Amino acid sequence: MEALMGDLLSNVDWTEIGWASWDTLVMVGMSLLFSVLIGLPVGVLLFLFGKRQLLEQPIAYAVLSFVVNVLRSVPFIILLIVMIPFTVMLIGTSLGVAGAIPPLVAGGAPFFARLVETSLREVDRGIIEATQAMGATVKQIVFGALLPEALPGIIAGITVTAITLVSYAAMSGVVGGGGLGDLAIRFGYQRFQTDVMVITVALLVIFVQLLQMAGDRLVLYFSRK
Amino acid sequence: MAGVSGGKWCKGIYQGGGFGFAIGLVYNRAFYLCTHKALTKRSQGNVVIVFDQVQKSYQVGGRAIPALHPTSMTIDTGEVFGIVGHSGAGKSTLVRLINLLEPPTGGRILIDDENITGYNASELRAFRRKVGMIFQHFNLLSSKTVADNIAFPMKLAGIYSRTEIRDRVDELLKRVSLVDQANKYPSQLSGGQKQRVGIARALACRPTILLCDEATSALDPQTTQSVLKLLADINRELGLTIVLITHEMDVVRRVCDRVAVMDAGEVVEMGAVSDVFLHPKHPTTRDFVFESESIDHEEMQQDLQHAKGRILRLTFRGESTYTPLLGSVARESGVDFSILSGRIDHIKDTPYGQLTLSLVGGNLDTAMQAFEAADVHVEVLR
Numbered sequence A: 001m002e003a004l005m006g007d008l009l010s011n012v013d014w015t016e017i018g019w020a021s022w023d024t025l026v027m028v029g030m031s032l033l034f035s036v037l038i039g040l041p042v043g044v045l046l047f048l049f050g051k052r053q054l055l056e057q058p059i060a061y062a063v064l065s066f067v068v069n070v071l072r073s074v075p076f077i078i079l080l081i082v083m084i085p086f087t088v089m090l091i092g093t094s095l096g097v098a099g100a101i102p103p104l105v106a107g108g109a110p111f112f113a114r115l116v117e118t119s120l121r122e123v124d125r126g127i128i129e130a131t132q133a134m135g136a137t138v139k140q141i142v143f144g145a146l147l148p149e150a151l152p153g154i155i156a157g158i159t160v161t162a163i164t165l166v167s168y169a170a171m172s173g174v175v176g177g178g179g180l181g182d183l184a185i186r187f188g189y190q191r192f193q194t195d196v197m198v199i200t201v202a203l204l205v206i207f208v209q210l211l212q213m214a215g216d217r218l219v220l221y222f223s224r225k
Numbered sequence B: 001m002a003g004v005s006g007g008k009w010c011k012g013i014y015q016g017g018g019f020g021f022a023i024g025l026v027y028n029r030a031f032y033l034c035t036h037k038a039l040t041k042r043s044q045g046n047v048v049i050v051f052d053q054v055q056k057s058y059q060v061g062g063r064a065i066p067a068l069h070p071t072s073m074t075i076d077t078g079e080v081f082g083i084v085g086h087s088g089a090g091k092s093t094l095v096r097l098i099n100l101l102e103p104p105t106g107g108r109i110l111i112d113d114e115n116i117t118g119y120n121a122s123e124l125r126a127f128r129r130k131v132g133m134i135f136q137h138f139n140l141l142s143s144k145t146v147a148d149n150i151a152f153p154m155k156l157a158g159i160y161s162r163t164e165i166r167d168r169v170d171e172l173l174k175r176v177s178l179v180d181q182a183n184k185y186p187s188q189l190s191g192g193q194k195q196r197v198g199i200a201r202a203l204a205c206r207p208t209i210l211l212c213d214e215a216t217s218a219l220d221p222q223t224t225q226s227v228l229k230l231l232a233d234i235n236r237e238l239g240l241t242i243v244l245i246t247h248e249m250d251v252v253r254r255v256c257d258r259v260a261v262m263d264a265g266e267v268v269e270m271g272a273v274s275d276v277f278l279h280p281k282h283p284t285t286r287d288f289v290f291e292s293e294s295i296d297h298e299e300m301q302q303d304l305q306h307a308k309g310r311i312l313r314l315t316f317r318g319e320s321t322y323t324p325l326l327g328s329v330a331r332e333s334g335v336d337f338s339i340l341s342g343r344i345d346h347i348k349d350t351p352y353g354q355l356t357l358s359l360v361g362g363n364l365d366t367a368m369q370a371f372e373a374a375d376v377h378v379e380v381l382r
Helices: A002-008 A014-049 A058-073 A076-082 A084-091 A096-121 A125-133 A138-175 A179-189 A194-222 B025-040 B091-098 B121-128 B146-157 B162-175 B191-203 B221-238 B249-255 B273-278 B283-292 B297-306 B318-322 B326-333 B364-373
Strands: B047-060 B063-076 B080-085 B106-111 B131-135 B209-213 B241-246 B258-263 B266-272 B310-317 B336-347 B350-360 B377-380
Touching (some): A014 A058, A014 A096, A076 A096, A076 A138, A084 A096, A096 A138, A125 A138, A138 A179, A138 B146, A179 A194, B047 B091, B047 B241, B063 B241, B063 B266, B080 B091, B080 B221, B091 B106, B091 B241, B131 B191, B146 B162, B146 B191, B209 B221, B221 B241, B249 B273, B249 B283, B249 B336, B266 B273, B266 B283, B297 B336, B310 B364, B318 B350, B326 B336
Parallel strands (some): B080 B241, B080 B258, B131 B209, B209 B241
Antiparallel strands (some): B258 B266, B310 B377
């Protein structure tokens, strides 16, 4: 058995795989953190500035919406390359784990912002009206009613964003980003080591599965409907 | 009696003279006795809400679509004021003008002698705390427990201590009989329970006005009864002014003191519920009244054609409802009568009866005078 495994996976360096997995975890974790930190307020503003909403601001909405759309319409592989000078300015390098995080956030944050906007729109308008009738400020409506009511949707949005970031993080291997994607490209693709390719893909699948399961659990826990 | 069809309606021909108009007395006595005491101690007279030529229109595609034509009215402290109308008549807009969820496009709204249309943002928020509101679809926060929903407006106000909030929530839970449901989430409650949470939440900051936006329209008849009773109790015990909009005249009849009937953005009739209900003038009002009494107008006309002699409709109100009058009038005037239809019910706490009679022979004028002398409203139908 062991011989067979060793033979089949002759090119697989498990220490390397371990580090690459860790790198992917760090890239996804850090970029998810910043995507949420930036995307959540942007999503809330998009919602509030929207038509017939609490702070209706057609111009602000158009500007914000345009920026989000531009970032979302650029294919991520192009965004990775376009972002290089900016990343170097910000981090000092465009390589490795650290260098991958800014483009990941640039891809993840606008994506998440739209998901937040959508889940806020799904909150019953009657709840906003009732909270307004209680004499709440806009801030109180957002933090006291809107965000708690939209929480299951926002958590589902975080899950989808995290999974998107896993695939984006793998893509960043192309421009020297590190992690499992980097391994898959350097060994699996460029050196024709199919076994490495299979293992990295399998690990990515498992990673995505775990994220989805955890997300679904959390959504269920916070759903009171 | 030849036949009894539906509810408190007894239709058919009853010949003879000894009919004291007391058929509904036993039926309604319990209710009457419980509510009678309360009649005497209602506070009256102080105006709390004044609409002065208030109007509202919406801009749709550059054109102003009127939702409420210039309207003036007053609502008194401690009264239950009903606004009835079909959907789209503007009643939702009207009630939302009172707490400025909809700002008016013209006119002034005075609450406790203050022009609320001139309030700045923070004055408006403070004012809204004094006006509770409940909704057709309850609008409870699904992410908060019953107790947290009730505490929510107090937390938003930011002027209550934690113990104050806890005590008030306990008190309100008892008031709406939901102590056992305190830690449940709204999705675990029935419609009636949800509306009771809504009511408790609306009362949390001790408002002086309670706005009810179709509060019973999503509830079944029995639950509607219990919610209306709760509203009536609150009105009586707390002296709260209640403004209630509905499309069911029956809701108005049960709890309201005065009513405004709306049609196409206009108040077409307004007055004491008993006046509007018993003597509706505007066609819309008539539709509502007939609808609520499930009277088929054509069927009634057909029935009347078979009857002989004069046809009168007598309306008894208050104490006269229980006076055995028909027999003595018949004896004195020598008329024979048959009862074509009759009904005894209550308008809020006041009993009333309506009888349609056909009168044959005797001295009709004497009979009419006798009815009028006994404070019975007489209407000659034929």
